[in-house]
Structure formats: structure tokens, C-alpha cells
Amino acid sequence: MAASNLQPHTIPLPQSPAKVKAPSKKGKGKARDPATAAPKRRVQVSQSEPSSPSWDWTSLTDSLVSNVAPTFTKDGSYFFSLVGASVRIYAVATGKVVSTLSIPRPTGYDASGDILTCAVLNPHNAFQLITGSVAGVLAVWDFLEGSLLQTVDISQTVQHMCVHENFKDTVFVTASRPGKKGVVDENGVVLRVSLKPPDAASQSTIQKSSEITPIGKVRLPTGLAFSPSGGWLVAIAGHKAYVASTASLRSGFTKYVSPERLTCIAFHPSEDYFATGDEKGSIRLWYCLDHLPIKPVGVEKKTQTTTMHWHAHPVASLAFTANGAYLLSGGEESVLVIWQLHTGKREFLPRIGSPIKTISVSKATTSGDEEYLLGLADATYAFVGAASLKVTRSYSRIKLDPTSVPNAPSTSKHSTAPLAVHSLTSTLILPSSHPAVSRREREDKPIEPCRIERVTISHSGDWMATIDIREGDENIHGESYLKIWRWDRKTGFWILNTRVDRPHGLEKITDVSLSPAPEGQPLLLVTAGGDKNVKTWRIRTTKNKSGPPEEFWVARSTSSLQKETPSHVSWSPDASLLAVTLPHRVVLFTPSTNLLRHSLALPECGAVNAAHFIGKAGRYLAVVGAIDLVLWDLVTQRVCWHHKSSSHIRALVSHPREDTFMILLSPSSEDRPKSRVAVFSVNSAQPTKTLSVPFGFRNVVWYPLAASSFSLVGITHDWKVVVLGDGIHAHVPKDEGTVSRELASHSAPYRRTLFQDIFGKSAFGEQALAASGSQSFASASISRPWTGREGAEVFEGAAYLMPPLEKLFEPLMSGFLKPRAAEDSALPSTVVDMDVDMEGDAPPTTLVGVDSRRTVDKEEMGAMIDLFKAHTLKAKAPVVMGGSGTKPNGLVNGKVNGVSSRVPSSAHKPNGVPTPSKVVVNNASESPALVNGKKRKKSLG
Structure with missing residues (x-):
């Protein structure tokens, strides 16, 4: 790269815009002095911030891992997962997202704060899902059709929700009013909310509830649940369990005190007692529902509980099995603990791979056994078989969430x-996505x-x-x-x-x-x-x-x-220069000789953060300060221009093929982050375009995307990976299921039954599916190459439950053995090797094959039967004696008394039909002639 003897300190630089004085009317101002002023065509100072239209972007990962346990549909075919402001519907059999439910937003609406916090199935309609959000909106969905049926605004942040069939069109929620700067108030309240709108607002898009009844106040609620009979409503918050009788909700709560802060709750499926987990890892079973005082208002009581303890850290989730015999617990230790309630014994499923955040139980159906669904901190869903206690399958997605470890230093919004x-x-x-170590026992500070x-x-x-x-x-x-x-x-x-x-x-x-x-x-x-x-x-x-x-x-x-102390290093495109950024200057080295070539001091920049080579040739060097951007020409050794921004410059990314680059400006507010991207050319201090994106960034790099003038990939403040660029949606297709879609009855995920494992699929069902001209999404996605072990699981069951072996043989063999394709019938038959010593001058023998297209009539079949009776059932095979042994049917292998022996070609040919010792059907229209030789392979047909 060309260099000049002109040093940077000898080049006149413009003053900072804050110190430039306005020229006087007499023309005697300092700026008029040609000896101290830089040419205007070389230096341009810009402080204006143009309007910022939104830039195209798409997310590659989930923004959050929800703390809400997934909910299964009634038939167990799907489960619902809350992801930010949407509900994703997963197919249990395939693990794929088949539909996404999102509330329609008007153009320009910022839904970053509208996070879903809870979801339950409507007990009176198994095809409806009810969700609650931070914005205080209750939404009712028909998930089969993917349509939004109703929205009810209660103007309070909804934290937890529960329903029961005894209360129609009613939900019970814990809610808090938003505090200052979006912080939720610690003081909450348990409300009974009617989903029926008032008559005057029945036709509006967002409705108000016709009746909201407060039940009692709570502080920092962490759970809300109904008893299976519907007679009791229990909320946990802080160190207390709040119990209310649904027969007299106006009487309020009875408070039961826990020695530790409660973290989760689960009700027994058939009996009126519940389990709680606390922050010290203890699990308590509460049997206090039958001993409530007559006047419970304002009463704090202690009651006897059964305590179980294994976890060293807070219990994240609890769930009873469907029969109520076992209790499941999990947390930061990445271990699923199965408690047998009647004996107190426990079993473990260790090394799950990530801290357990949620536990859900799918009820056993006719098409499968009971399974446990674990929601992990790295956005993985793992299914555990109840019978085997092994992870049967897991579905992973990209997830970056170091916040899964409390007080981790990487959770700062300013960390890279x-x-x-x-x-x-x-x-x-x-x-x-998550650390490989857990905290020490009984210590709040993580490792x-x-x-x-x-x-x-x-x-x-x-x-x-x-x-x-x-x-x-x-x-x-x-x-x-x-x-x-x-x-x-x-x-x-x-x-x-x-x-x-x-x-x-x-x-x-x-x-x-x-x-x-x-x-x-x-x-x-x-x-x-x-x-x-x-x-x-x-x-x-x-x-x-x-x-x-x-x-x-x-x-x-x-x-x-x-x-x-150097803060940044950068290479020129041809690796001939190395730029090292120091606090107040940039030095250029020649890497091959380690010689210092130049030292650039830029007083208008103040503190220097980074320096980047611009363009394919690397002629220009962009020096970045806190709010200043200076472009330096390495050939002319001059400042091309200077740009001052009103926001902090977070990063700079150069275009690898053009003399352009972009700078990323930090969000103006931490509460509502919204970054701006300014694209510059080396010819002007004014950005060619300024765009905005609705989040801040921890890091951003160039992403090579075809047919896009500028494309980037970055990690946002909330650990989401996004791709940005011009027309990005046309080049980065969305995953299937990211939009709301109808779940037709035939698209239910297919799960094989035991009958089908033994006898195979029904041919009539497949024909009906083909005739309808439709194929389910799940069945198409779960089709896999044949491995030969599809029927092996049949033998894993008990022997007394299996059918007789003669019933299993044919279906299993048809599954293990692949049938011959139709086109294989036109190939020549397999040649049977028979080593026979032939005379050297024997004439070549040509075998005439049987045409498979010829129809065999009854007369020919009768002749074949008579032949079989005459020569197989009645006739005795002649024996030819030899010096070395005998051979039936007149065939002698080997030489007898030194003379080569073979059967005459006319032997055993009654009616002109040959009767070889082995019959091989040759389906070829023509058979190749045998090759002459002293010893050759003979094929009979």
C-alpha cells in the first residue's frame, strides 16, 4: 500500500464543532484563515439525524424460555408452549411447530412488552385455549382453526391463571398493577374474572369483563391452583400458602406459613391435598384443607406437613402423575426426581443436559403410555417414558440464555x-446456552x-x-x-x-x-x-x-x-497493515517486519474505541469514538470527513466488496430499546440511509446473504439471534408453523397402536387417505428410511400378552424382507453352479428359457402333474456305480476309473420334457450360450 512521508501531526485538522465560532460579518473570523482551516470538500461535520424507517429483520431463535409448563391437548396429540407474545403448538409425535397463535397487532405496534404469562384449556370446550399476558389481556382461541375468538382487557398484569369446570365462562387470576418504568408491583390480588362482556361492549374488538370480583391480596405470587373437586382455591406467595373455599369466596383466604419462600405448587389429581416446593429445595405436602377455621379472615396458621428433601437448590417445578402415586420434581441440578408417595422412596433420572424449568404429564391413551415432558433452560423439550424412565426423544431449538443462572455477570445488557x-x-x-456447572449447595452465589x-x-x-x-x-x-x-x-x-x-x-x-x-x-x-x-x-x-x-x-x-492498553486490532484486506487502537490514537504496523508505520492522533474524536479498514482495497480507515466517526485516507494521509452522532456508536461493520460501511447506534432508552443503523459511503459524511430496529445489540457481524446490498446477523440484548438486511424475508424463509394455521382432523400426528405394531397398517386406511388426495403434515414429516428394526419392539412386551407365533410370522417377515420390485422380473434367473467335467470337444449347449408372459393351460398343467407322479412318486432313481462313489439320478461327479463320465443329453427326457435335479425358472426371453471349456458352469432351465 502506498505511503507518504507526511505525518498525521503535520496535517491541519478541523476543530471540534462545539468550539467553532461563527464568522463575523467583517470576515475577520478564525475560520476565514486559510492557514488553519481544512478544505470544506475534505471535512464535513454532520449532527443531523434523519428519520429512521424500519429495517427488515427476522429472528432465528426464541427470545425467552417460558417458566410456564406446557399444556397438552385432551387427546395428547399436541402441546402448547408460550414463547414471548405467541403460543406455539407442537406435535407430540414429531416435535415440529404446526401452528403459532399471535394476537393481531396494528401497524407500528410494539409488542415487546406484551409477553404471555399463562395458558389453560377451557374446561367446557377442549378445543379452546385461554391465555393471559403482561398487558392484562385475556385471549380465547380456537386452536383447531387458529382463530382468535375473544379478547378481554382487565388492565392489570396477569401472572397466573386457573380454571375449573364448576365455574363456566370464568377464570381465576393473580394480577398486579404495573409500577413505574414497567416494573410490576409486588403487591398482587387474586381475582375472579368473568369472560362474558357487558351487553354494550359485546361487539367491540377488545372487550371489558362484565364482572371482576377480588378474593384477597397476596404479595409476590408464584402459583395458583384449583383442587380436583373444585372446592378449594390455593395461591402461594412469599412464605405463605393462601387457601380459600370456593363455596364462600367472599370470606377471603386462610394463610398458612412456610419456613421458606415457596416457588411452585401442584395439586393431587384425585385427593384434596397439594404439594409445594421452596427455594431451599424442600417439598412439602399440605393436608390442611379439611381443617379450615370458621372465620378465616386475617388468620395466619401453621399446620403439619410432610417434608421431602433432596434438591440442593430451589425446586423449579412439581407435577403429580395421572394416578397420583408419584410426584415429579426438578430444578437447577438437571435431575428429574420421582417420589413414590406411599413409601417415600425416590428414583432419579440424572444428566438431563440442562436445568429443568417445567414438568408436564401427558395422560396415557390407547395409542401410547404416559410420558413426562421436561422443559429445559436451553429451550429443549425432552420426553421421558414413565415405564422406562429414559429420555425417549427430545426436540431442541437454538437458545442463548445465560440468564438461566441467577446473578450471572453476562446478564448485563452492556456485555458482549x-x-x-x-x-x-x-x-x-x-x-x-447454559453453564456446565451448578451452584454450591446452600450458597446463593453461583459458580x-x-x-x-x-x-x-x-x-x-x-x-x-x-x-x-x-x-x-x-x-x-x-x-x-x-x-x-x-x-x-x-x-x-x-x-x-x-x-x-x-x-x-x-x-x-x-x-x-x-x-x-x-x-x-x-x-x-x-x-x-x-x-x-x-x-x-x-x-x-x-x-x-x-x-x-x-x-x-x-x-x-x-x-x-x-x-x-490496546482495545482493538484490525487487519487490512491484503494483510499488509495492522491497525492497533489505543485510548487516544491509532498505530499502524507492518506485520511482516513489526515496524511502526504511522501513528494517527485524532483530537476531534476524544477517546478512540476502534479502527476498521473500509472497502475491498482497504484504502480508508474509519476511526470510531464514543459519538464521533472519522474517515482517514491512507494514501493522501488526510481526514476525508468527520461525523458526530447524537447517540453512542455501538459497532461498525464494513462491506467486504464495496466502499461502504454501517454503524450501529445504541438505543436511546433502556426501557424501550430501539437501535438505529446508519449506512455511509466514503464520499460523504451524511449517511446514505438511516434505519431502525426494535431492539439493542450485544454484537453484530457481516452475514453473507446473496442478492442483498447489506445484510447482518446479530445477538440482541435479550439473547435473540436476528438477521437484518434489505429484502431479508425473501432470502430467509420462515419455519413452517410460524403462522396460525388450521389443524384439520386428518392432520393429527400419527402414533402406532400395539395392534398395528403386530399386524401392520391397514391397507384400507392408506387407500382411503390416498383417495382423498390429502396427506397429513405429521405423517409426511415422520416418515423415515426402513431400518429393519421397525417390528423389534413387539418382542419387548410380556410373553403372555403376545399372540401365537404363527400369527406373527407372516407380518414380521413381510416387514423384515423387502419384496422384489416389479422391474426385477425381467432380469435373467440365478445361475445354479454345478461343477461337471465336460469333454473338450463337446458342442456348445444353448438353453431356451421359458417366456413368463405365456399362459399355462389346464392340459399342460395336467401333463406336469402326471410327470411328477411318474418320476417322483413311483420311479426309482437309477444308481451308477463308480470307483469313488455313487450319485442318484444317474449323475456322477468326478471321473470313474480315469474316464470322464456324464449323463447323455437324451437321458430322462420322457415326452421331450427335461427333468433336471434342480429346476430354475428362467424368465429371460433369451438365454446366453454356455462357453466351451474343459470345466464350466452349467445352468439348467
Whole structure:
């Protein structure tokens, strides 16, 4: 790259806009002095913020993992999961989202705060779902048709909801009024809400309830449930369980005190007692419903409970099995505990893979056994068989949620997250969704997990470097690792190649980057650290006697930067320059020689945060400050222009093929985050366009999307992965089921019955389905290649429940053995090998095959029967004696007394019909002639 002897400190720079004085009318102002003023065509200062239309974006992940347990449909074919402001309907058999229920919003409506908090099935209509939200809206859905039937606004945040068949068109909720800045008030109330609107508002879109009756006040409610008989309503909040008799709701609650804060509740399916979990890991069974005082208002009581304890951390969820004999519990330990209530014994299903947040039980039906559905913190749904106590199947989705660990330092909205795009596989490198360690028992402070702070991938996609750190405390030493991984193209995995412990000593690593490595240049890695050094690393190759040469990374050079801590490093596109950002300047190095080429001091920027090369040629350098953006021309050694923004500049992303780039501006308010994206050209300080997106970002990088002028991928503040770009919806199709759709009766997920496992599917059912011209979504999605083990599960049942073996043989064999395809009938028959010594000058024999298209009449069939009777049942096979043995049917293998023996071709041919020892039907229209030879293979037909 061309360089000049002109140094940056000799170039006149414009003053900060805040210090520029207006020129006087006499023309004697300082700005008029040509010796101190920069040319206007070179420097442009802009403070204006144009209007910001919305930019196209689509989400690749879920924004939240709901704490609400999924609800099953009555037949167990589907379950409902709350995701943000929508309800997703999953097929149990396939795990796919078949429909999504979302309340229609007007254009420009911000639904980020309208989060769904609860959902229940209507006890009087099994095809209706009722949901509650933070916005205080109760919605009634017909999920079969995917239509919204009714919306009722109660103007209070709905936290929990329960229903019972004894109360028609009525729901019971715990609600709180919104506090300041969107914070929900701790003081709540239990309400009885009628879903019937008043006559005057029956035709309006959003209706009001005709009757809302308060039952009692609660503080920080965490659960609400009905007894199976409907005679008792129980709410848990803080250290108390609030019990009310539904026969006299106006009498209010009786309060029962718990020694620990309660976290979850579950009612026994048939008896009037309930179980609660607390924050210390204890489970209590409450038998207090039959001993309520006559006047319960304002009464706090203690009652005898049965306590069960295993969990070391708060119990996240509880659920009784359908028969009421077992209680399921789970939490942060990633272990499902099954309690046998009558004996107190327990069983464990460990190593689930992630903390358990919810537990749901699907009732056993005629088409399947009872199953437990576990909702995990990493957005995975795992099904556990009640009989085997094993995870039968699990459905995972992309999820980034470090907030699953309380008080984790990465939960800050200002913390960054590693993000990179792997070009070889077109995949994203994202941070792990949950830590691999749990907290210590009886300690509120979590164990700080080892996490990846930064990641970089080479342009070829063969190498990746990560920075792994773990903060230390009084008990654990801090850790810092530089890990370099190599992509194995055969296996499709990243393999750790080199690990460097504490590459910058006890100081933190501030940045890491791999060089572009054009053809013919070695690949280099650069790291910057808090020890005020910049280090480069290279690949070393050593010979290996027993195999191919071995490659690993070693330190190449270390450069000290005069007691200044570098914050950012950037490579030029041709890897000829390395820009290192210091607090108040940017220095340019030549990586091949480690020589300092230039030092750019930009007083108008103040503190400098980063510097990026712009364009395919890398002629320009964009220097980013807190609110300032300066473009420097490396060839002319001049400031092209200066842009001052009214918002904080969060990141800069350069276009890889054009001389354009974008800057990401932080949201103006943390309560309602809304970022702006400004796209710039190197020719002007004014952005070519300014766009807005309804969230803030932790990190954003370039995403190579075809036919899009600018496309990005980023991680938002609420740990959602989104793709942004011009016309992004046309290039990133949505997943099937992301919109509301009708669930027809024939589209129910197919589940095989025991009868079908034994005798197979009904041919009449398949023909009827084909005749209707429709195929269910589930049946099409669960079709898999034949493995030969489809009928093996039949033998897993008890022997006395199985049918006789003669009934099983034919259906199982038809499943194990693949029938011959129709086109195979035209192939020649299998040749039967019979080693016979032939005379050297024997004439070639031509076999005439039988045409399979010829119709066999009764006369010919009768002749065949007579032949069979004459030569098989009555005739005796002649015996030919030989020196070495005998052979029936007159055939002698081998030589007798040194003479080659064979049966004359005319032997045993009554009526001209041959009678070989083995009959092989040849379906070919023509048979090839046998080849002459001393010894050859003979085929009979």
C-alpha cells in the first residue's frame, strides 16, 4: 500500500464543532484563515439525524424460555408452549411447530412488552385455549382453526391463571398493577374474572369483563391452583400458602406459613391435598384443607406437613402423575426426581443436559403410555417414558440464555457476546446456552462458569481462535486461555489444535483477530491484552516419522505500546497493515517486519474505541469514538470527513466488496430499546440511509446473504439471534408453523397402536387417505428410511400378552424382507453352479428359457402333474456305480476309473420334457450360450 512521508501531526485538522465560532460579518473570523482551516470538500461535520424507517429483520431463535409448563391437548396429540407474545403448538409425535397463535397487532405496534404469562384449556370446550399476558389481556382461541375468538382487557398484569369446570365462562387470576418504568408491583390480588362482556361492549374488538370480583391480596405470587373437586382455591406467595373455599369466596383466604419462600405448587389429581416446593429445595405436602377455621379472615396458621428433601437448590417445578402415586420434581441440578408417595422412596433420572424449568404429564391413551415432558433452560423439550424412565426423544431449538443462572455477570445488557460466521458450512458460531456447572449447595452465589468472550475465524474457514476466561474469587483462581481450533473437513468438527494458558499473563485479553492471509502469505494471529502488549502467533510445522507433518501455533513476536492498553486490532484486506487502537490514537504496523508505520492522533474524536479498514482495497480507515466517526485516507494521509452522532456508536461493520460501511447506534432508552443503523459511503459524511430496529445489540457481524446490498446477523440484548438486511424475508424463509394455521382432523400426528405394531397398517386406511388426495403434515414429516428394526419392539412386551407365533410370522417377515420390485422380473434367473467335467470337444449347449408372459393351460398343467407322479412318486432313481462313489439320478461327479463320465443329453427326457435335479425358472426371453471349456458352469432351465 502506498505511503507518504507526511505525518498525521503535520496535517491541519478541523476543530471540534462545539468550539467553532461563527464568522463575523467583517470576515475577520478564525475560520476565514486559510492557514488553519481544512478544505470544506475534505471535512464535513454532520449532527443531523434523519428519520429512521424500519429495517427488515427476522429472528432465528426464541427470545425467552417460558417458566410456564406446557399444556397438552385432551387427546395428547399436541402441546402448547408460550414463547414471548405467541403460543406455539407442537406435535407430540414429531416435535415440529404446526401452528403459532399471535394476537393481531396494528401497524407500528410494539409488542415487546406484551409477553404471555399463562395458558389453560377451557374446561367446557377442549378445543379452546385461554391465555393471559403482561398487558392484562385475556385471549380465547380456537386452536383447531387458529382463530382468535375473544379478547378481554382487565388492565392489570396477569401472572397466573386457573380454571375449573364448576365455574363456566370464568377464570381465576393473580394480577398486579404495573409500577413505574414497567416494573410490576409486588403487591398482587387474586381475582375472579368473568369472560362474558357487558351487553354494550359485546361487539367491540377488545372487550371489558362484565364482572371482576377480588378474593384477597397476596404479595409476590408464584402459583395458583384449583383442587380436583373444585372446592378449594390455593395461591402461594412469599412464605405463605393462601387457601380459600370456593363455596364462600367472599370470606377471603386462610394463610398458612412456610419456613421458606415457596416457588411452585401442584395439586393431587384425585385427593384434596397439594404439594409445594421452596427455594431451599424442600417439598412439602399440605393436608390442611379439611381443617379450615370458621372465620378465616386475617388468620395466619401453621399446620403439619410432610417434608421431602433432596434438591440442593430451589425446586423449579412439581407435577403429580395421572394416578397420583408419584410426584415429579426438578430444578437447577438437571435431575428429574420421582417420589413414590406411599413409601417415600425416590428414583432419579440424572444428566438431563440442562436445568429443568417445567414438568408436564401427558395422560396415557390407547395409542401410547404416559410420558413426562421436561422443559429445559436451553429451550429443549425432552420426553421421558414413565415405564422406562429414559429420555425417549427430545426436540431442541437454538437458545442463548445465560440468564438461566441467577446473578450471572453476562446478564448485563452492556456485555458482549461472541459471534462469527463460518464460511465453509454457512453456520453461526454462538455462545453456549447454559453453564456446565451448578451452584454450591446452600450458597446463593453461583459458580462462575468458564465462558468464551471472543471468537475469530480465518477467511478460509479452516482455523478458529477463541478466548476462554473465568473470573476468579477468594476460592477460585481466575483463568484465561487462548484456544486455536482446526476444522476437520472429513468429520465436520472443530478439533482443538493449540491451547495457550494466560497468553498475556494475569491481564485480560482485549481483542483477537486472524489475518486474511492472501495467497502466498502465511496465516497470522494477533492478540492484544491488558499487559499493554500486542502479540502475533504463527503456525509451526514439524516432521512426524510415523505420519503426516504436525502443525501447531507458537508465539512469533511481542510489541510494547508505551504503557497504553490496546482495545482493538484490525487487519487490512491484503494483510499488509495492522491497525492497533489505543485510548487516544491509532498505530499502524507492518506485520511482516513489526515496524511502526504511522501513528494517527485524532483530537476531534476524544477517546478512540476502534479502527476498521473500509472497502475491498482497504484504502480508508474509519476511526470510531464514543459519538464521533472519522474517515482517514491512507494514501493522501488526510481526514476525508468527520461525523458526530447524537447517540453512542455501538459497532461498525464494513462491506467486504464495496466502499461502504454501517454503524450501529445504541438505543436511546433502556426501557424501550430501539437501535438505529446508519449506512455511509466514503464520499460523504451524511449517511446514505438511516434505519431502525426494535431492539439493542450485544454484537453484530457481516452475514453473507446473496442478492442483498447489506445484510447482518446479530445477538440482541435479550439473547435473540436476528438477521437484518434489505429484502431479508425473501432470502430467509420462515419455519413452517410460524403462522396460525388450521389443524384439520386428518392432520393429527400419527402414533402406532400395539395392534398395528403386530399386524401392520391397514391397507384400507392408506387407500382411503390416498383417495382423498390429502396427506397429513405429521405423517409426511415422520416418515423415515426402513431400518429393519421397525417390528423389534413387539418382542419387548410380556410373553403372555403376545399372540401365537404363527400369527406373527407372516407380518414380521413381510416387514423384515423387502419384496422384489416389479422391474426385477425381467432380469435373467440365478445361475445354479454345478461343477461337471465336460469333454473338450463337446458342442456348445444353448438353453431356451421359458417366456413368463405365456399362459399355462389346464392340459399342460395336467401333463406336469402326471410327470411328477411318474418320476417322483413311483420311479426309482437309477444308481451308477463308480470307483469313488455313487450319485442318484444317474449323475456322477468326478471321473470313474480315469474316464470322464456324464449323463447323455437324451437321458430322462420322457415326452421331450427335461427333468433336471434342480429346476430354475428362467424368465429371460433369451438365454446366453454356455462357453466351451474343459470345466464350466452349467445352468439348467
